[in-house]
Amino acid sequence: MVKHASKLFSTKFYPYTHVQNTKRKIHRISGQYQIPDEIYSCVDLTVGLDTFPIERNIFDRQQKFTDDNVDSLQQQLKSVDVIIPELVIDYYKIPNVKKTGLPRNDVSQSSIQYRPLSSKHILGVRNNQSNPDLEAFLDVEQMSGINPLAENWFINYESGVNPDGSGENFYTTILTLNQLDHLPQVLSISYGDPEIGLCKGFTGDCNTTFNSNEIYIRRTNIEFMKLSMRGISILVSSGDSGANGFFETNCTNKIFYPEYPTACPYLTSVGATQLIDIEYNNSEKLPRACSVIIPPVGNRNATLAHCISNGTEVAVDTGYTGYTSGGGFSSYTSQPLYQKRAVNKYFKLMKCQPPTSMYNRRNRGFPDVSAFGTHGFFVFNGTYHTFGGTSMSAPLWAGIVSILNSYSLKRTNKTLGFLNPLLYKMSEECPKCFNDITLGDNKCPDASYCTSKCQGFQATRGWDPVTGLGSPNVEQMIKYINRLLKKKNYL
Template identity: 35%
Template sequence: MRLLSLLFLLGLATLSFAVRSQWAQQGRATHEALITIRFALTQQNLDVLERTLLDISDTTSKNYGKWKTAEEVTELVAPAREISERVASFLERQGATKVENFRDMVKVTAPVSWIEETLHTNLFFFQHKTRTSKVIIRADGGYKIPAEIAEHVDFVAGLFEFPSIKNARTQVGAGVDGYIVPYVIFDLYGIPTTFPVHPNSSICLVEFQDDQSYNKDDLKKFAKENEITETVVSHTVGPYSGSSADTESTLDVQYGGAIALNTTVWFWTVEDWMYDFATDFLNTKNPPLVVSMSWGWPEPEQCQVGNCTGDETSLEYVVRTNVEFQKIGAIGTTLLAASGDQGAPGDSDPECNSKKKPLSSIFPGASPWVLSVGATMLSNMTTEDADPSAEPPICKSWTCSTSTTELVCTIPQALITTGGGFSDYSLQPSYQNAAVAAYFKSGVPLPPQTDFNASNRGFPDVSALGHNYLIALSGDFEQVDGTSASTPVFAAIIAHLNSYRLNNGKPPLAFAVPLIYQAFASDPTIFNDITTGDNKCTEDCCSKFGYEATKGWDPVTGVGTPVFSKLLAFVQTLP
């Protein structure tokens, strides 16, 4: 997943809503400066939405694949039209610069002076202490929703988020047994390099917290050295700057694009966080069919004490954003999210010394409404002889891996440890009940029962390689690790499965998590079972707490990594 920091640790991009130590307050924001905030309106019929999504995503249901329109799902959950109009009209009368009514969310762009007066808050400029060019406007203190609309508003997003910027970790010319390039991934998982891509199949690489840089010259170099078609990003949403490429965006675009072959590629940048992205996505015409999000942060820390005020809490933020994820799944899009790069202790306990919470969750990676992706690595043992004539030019300069044995991706052998565990907030969905029950009956050693909730959603669902990737960055090649690598790769595989269905006149897979477990139940060999390793280590320490890989699903690598031909064969049986 993404870790935004100046030390590269390519994994998970992480952020913190409350940690302000990286930011210096620079004084009151100028009154005329414009910012955008979102009023989340109270929704209805949420039980109907969940029931409907689980039905149309169940491969055994007569309604399988009957995805809804964005208008249908919004109409289902939005408050009465007169309520959203009342809220929007009030904000317009108060003098907001721009008011957009999306029925269950009202988006407002207004000057600082208006927001301070309307919400009874104070806004300040904050400058990042190391990336001094990064300046944001945030509130310091509480806010109050006007009494005229308070009963209809759950919370206001966009006032208190403080990103904790850390970069993905990389190494240049590291001494490893073999590197991962697209050629290795195609060969390991049996993905045909001539797969017939449908013109409407699409993949979207999403970057958060104003991370917006990949370089097109690097894409050319990557394609040339790997003897693949150069990835062309045909849709860009949000700011883009290729002048100073960063590791996260570069990895996503190079590997998501390469493994997806000629699939239509979107690049989407979001200044803020998940709720903001989800609500904008739902109001985009003809959105992409597959979304890869290599970002996350512990569920209970989405909004910490000191920055969330009034009624807004981390639980509320997660619950509300999960509703938006359900809506996205219902309209025909597959969401994938990384499971984390700090093992089971996670970013809640990176130094392995917490007695209160030694195990961590992740959001959105622990959401029941995304396909959660963990990471594996190849053993150092060469298990087959490579055909030099088949290798791309990059393998002449960098030794490409020829191993076919996958293990849990873990420190110290790797730069990261794959995340996994159980959600703090979300109940275990029915689609994974059998797989998780089998894990608990397997006899594998478990952490203390008081440290995790066995009745909640287990993650990840699946995995893919996440160690020793080579990316072209600023004219050279660097090694990167993380679930930031495995997530776009699995997203590309979903895009290929969508191409098959679209080529045969069928709808896309959309909310594909139940499908994964139904495929696993029908034939476990559809996935390579990862049974060696654990996720007890963070980048700083190894804990006595964590989970061990075992036969079948586990909260380390999920059901395993894909055998593409078998997964495709299962999809070919679906209506």
């Protein structure tokens, strides 16, 4: 295969191994290459020729505790608040499907606890369930907590789709998914790279001698569009480094670094929120997860906490969570028609903005929506963890969309598919369908890199590039979808 590739591209491939994994060998070129004249006009881009796979940026913030270290935590007067599925279901007015079932569902309620993933629903490389990845655990548990009746798929191409796991990720993965006959109805993605770094050897694996960031993004967007046209809803974390992007450090750069693929216009970008003015559950019958530490009050020592039961929802803040929600405007992709009105309203309301030289307000704005991104609770290999980040928010929305899909499937035999045109239309016609987040900003990329120089956007009424349209009121969304389908004579 290497011999044929060398001949095809008129170049030479060399074998490489990593210093920490000498058993794994990959082949890359170290010079120029040529594309045959016969196919040159048909080629959009090339991938996998000259750069090397490196670790992706995963959007989560973790804190762990176990039964064994509760006493030590008490002695250190540490507090751990948790948001469990019961709060999310109550706060966002989500139907409790364990009690009510779904309008259309083929899974019996008796089979939902500890249901293993079907082997036919596990795709990709390095999917050893005996040695699971923590990031995958938190995503699956957040989705399952919202809709335990849904069947979960696990798609892991890690650094690519080559047999050894190497290679570029976004384009190749989505291209591969589009070639499959059967796919899940909802996809959740919790990682990303800066748009500006996709084809410069920063994290991507596309060749700088032929391609550019813009070409790569344009071609990958087409694959996301194809996936959406198949009726699949795609939810992607907006990032945990504010408007600056994780390519930034001390807010000294003169432009923002928006994330990809969350800035793609054919998927739904999800930002993060937090609760302030927190209230706790004082019920005597609490889930085991609620036995954690709360802060000391007055002269009273730290005690075991109750789960968070309520609060006021605002954009995440570095002073409280250590990060801000990714948001802003794509550097390469123009603004889709479905959000133009919402974006224009934002700029009419908010006169004080970052310097226009730092971003292009006429390009794709993100996030589209938001959800809780702090105090998430999950269990990993018998150990309890709390975590936060937009990596929590996207799978929460994925679980919600799987419920909304069931209502659409019952009446139309179709999924909701690409969500954004519906969501922006819904925000205009049903303001109660969203919890409008009006407090917070995304100026600081990280608590460690928060200075007076940091620029970003402010949350306000309606859509904003911090929390999007807001968080969901699922009860109202279901009513709206039913009304909409009735108008279209589906009922």
